[in-house]
Amino acid sequence: MCRIVLASASPRRKELLRQLIGDNFEICVSSYDEAPQSGLDATELVLHHSLFKARDVVGKYDSGIIISADTVVLCEGQVLGKPHSPEKAKEMLDSVSGKIVQAITGMTVLNIDLETEVTVSEITDVKMKKMSVEEIASYVRSGEPMDKAGAFAIQGKGAILVESIMGDFFNVVGLPLFKLGQILEDMGVHIFEIE
Numbered sequence: 001m002c003r004i005v006l007a008s009a010s011p012r013r014k015e016l017l018r019q020l021i022g023d024n025f026e027i028c029v030s031s032y033d034e035a036p037q038s039g040l041d042a043t044e045l046v047l048h049h050s051l052f053k054a055r056d057v058v059g060k061y062d063s064g065i066i067i068s069a070d071t072v073v074l075c076e077g078q079v080l081g082k083p084h085s086p087e088k089a090k091e092m093l094d095s096v097s098g099k100i101v102q103a104i105t106g107m108t109v110l111n112i113d114l115e116t117e118v119t120v121s122e123i124t125d126v127k128m129k130k131m132s133v134e135e136i137a138s139y140v141r142s143g144e145p146m147d148k149a150g151a152f153a154i155q156g157k158g159a160i161l162v163e164s165i166m167g168d169f170f171n172v173v174g175l176p177l178f179k180l181g182q183i184l185e186d187m188g189v190h191i192f193e194i195e
């Protein structure tokens with residue numbers, strides 16, 4: 001099997017890729033700075049960030065496949081990234097409370113040997129429960145929201161804040177596994193045959 005590189009520092013993305021291909025990949029964290037980009041909508045933004053995360057590490061390899069992604073939560077036109085402070089986390093949770101928001105991931109699969117860059121986006125609708133002020137404060141104190149887009153983790157304790165979703169669950173956690181599987185299969189990486 002060809003070399004596969006995950007260009008991500010996210011432990012969630014590492015686990016998700018492991019689900020498909022076991023330990024048959026390496027990690028090379030990109031040093032790309034996710035600065036805000038003016039004039040881009042949420043989908044364009046995550047596509048842009050994922051593409052540049054992959055391009056940032058590709059120079060270190062002469063063959064193989066680089067995978068990168070970027071996730072945001074869109075709430076009534078507002079793009080929510082990672083909160084970076086407990087106050088910001090509270091603010092984000094207050095804004096998503098009781099609403100249907102969109103978890104949007106941009107993903108790039110860059111194949112050095114085929115000289116192709118596949119960049120796709122995936123949207124999952126997430127219906128959040130109406131949260132009380134105390135509940136938000138208590139969730140923020142748990143620490144879980146801090147490194148998560150939109151300040152919640154559907155795969156963690158934040159599961160009890162999510163009433164339902166429509167779309168790919170794994171996309172909310174940071175990597176759209178259905179689309180990733182299709183792209184890898186098209187590139188000749190056969191998931192069921194990997195030991």
Ligand SMILES: Cc1cn([C@H]2C[C@H](O)[C@@H](COP(=O)(O)OP(=O)(O)OP(=O)(O)O)O2)c(=O)[nH]c1=O
Binds near residue numbers: 007029053148172
């Ligand atoms: C909405 C949501 C997001 N997240 C996470 C996925 C991403 O790790 C994070 C969004 O931040 P990103 O900037 O997409 O990724 P990252 O900085 O964690 O990692 P890297 O750029 O190195 O790949 O939010 C969850 O874990 N659960 C959720 O329910």
